Amino acid sequence: MLExxxxxxGAGAMGEALIRSLLGRDLVSAETLMAADVRRSxxxxIRQRFGIGVTADNREAARxxxxxxxxxxxxxIEGVLRQIGPxxxxxxxxxxxxxxxRLRFLESHLPEGVxxxxxxxxxxxxxxxAASGFSLGRWAGDPEAERARRILGAVGQVFLLPEPLLDAVTGLSGSGPAFLGLVIDALADGGVACGLPRDVAVKLAAQTCLGAARLVLEAGIHPAVLRDMVTSPGGTSAAGLQVLExxxxxxxLAGAVRAATRRSQELSAGGSEEEPANGRLS
Structure with a gap:
């Protein structure tokens, strides 16, 4: 448990997911967790569902x-930083x-050393x-990295990276669910064309992607080895792979990741308020 x-x-979808996971994994108790949001409803x-303290005052949450x-x-974010900074x-x-x-913006709106x-x-x-990347600011060291890793690990896998690589994280894992949504939908379309009911085809496609991912992550099978495991000479997988190639x-897919990464770099550099990849979750 965190000390x-x-x-x-911010108690939107992302904030609520973190609250649920922090409590569910016993990283915090209800007495040591508070949520702040401008929406009283x-x-x-949140209070009824999780039994934690709540407030509409960001300064109270900071204290x-x-x-x-x-x-x-x-x-x-700027308004919130100005509120909690003191x-x-x-x-x-x-x-x-x-x-x-970016870290530079966050740090410029907070007291030195935070x-x-x-x-x-x-x-x-x-x-x-989740598949998350995180980067440390100037005054964050190993203890802060470990604390962040434990918190973020409650909702999935997390990787410490230099900040410039977070644009690539955005392009790959941030935008990736959109790409895989298209893949799942396309696989299901193929199944429907071959006679499967739509609901069955979607579930088969999604579960197939999930199963393949678990073989890579949990069994440690390289994607190329996984491909070879189910591809026999002259077989069904070989026929399908030929079409894909x-x-x-x-x-x-590789080009989609590069394009999404470039767009993330452009948005960060330009200070756009458009939100890449995960923005609608807040």
Missing amino acids: QRVSVI KLDE FGQVLILAVKPQQ DLTTGHLVISIAAGV PVVRVMPNVACLVGE ERALRAA
């Missing part, structure tokens, strides 16, 4: 928590999941299967 009290500022719902998780939209000390840890908001961590999660955090699926 520090935690405040989650949402706070009432309560030693770890502050900022789960608000990028266009709201109450923060070097003993706090600020974890931001605001898409595209440790900051920037995170790029993805939509699968809603089911505890002829139609350049591999190049298309």
